[in-house]
Amino acid sequence: MAPNSPKAWFLGVRPNSFSGSAIPVLVASAMAYTDGCFHWVIALLCLSTALFLHIVTNLVNEYCDFHNGMDDPAYLSPDRMYARGYITPTAMKWGIVVATL
Numbered sequence: 125m126a127p128n129s130p131k132a133w134f135l136g137v138r139p140n141s142f143s144g145s146a147i148p149v150l151v152a153s154a155m156a157y158t159d160g161c162f163h164w165v166i167a168l169l170c171l172s173t174a175l176f177l178h179i180v181t182n183l184v185n186e187y188c189d190f191h192n193g194m195d196d197p198a199y200l201s202p203d204r205m206y207a208r209g210y211i212t213p214t215a216m217k218w219g220i221v222v223a224t225l
Contacts, residue, residue, distance in 0.1 A: 136205035
């Protein structure tokens with residue numbers, strides 16, 4: 125896999141874990157709908173905020189785990205793109221900044 129490729133970034137943000145952020149927002153949206161106070165704009169803003177915070181958390185976790193020696197090269201799960209060198213240090217820092225903004 126090429127360094128900083130779209131595939132590396134896609135795997136690096138760990139989209140398989142997004143349900144942990146999306147489900148609470150969807151449940152709250154359903155509750156607001158049943159109460160008659162649902163607003164699409166607010167629901168979409170909440171969902172996008174939750175997902176971007178999840179992305180930032182995943183990226184920062186991967187960055188810090190690697191630099192603190194938590195990611196042992198002999199025992200890496202396949203989604204550790206930074207530790208495997210598929211995302212460069214500079215790109216990871218910019219990715220964290222962009223996802224935060």
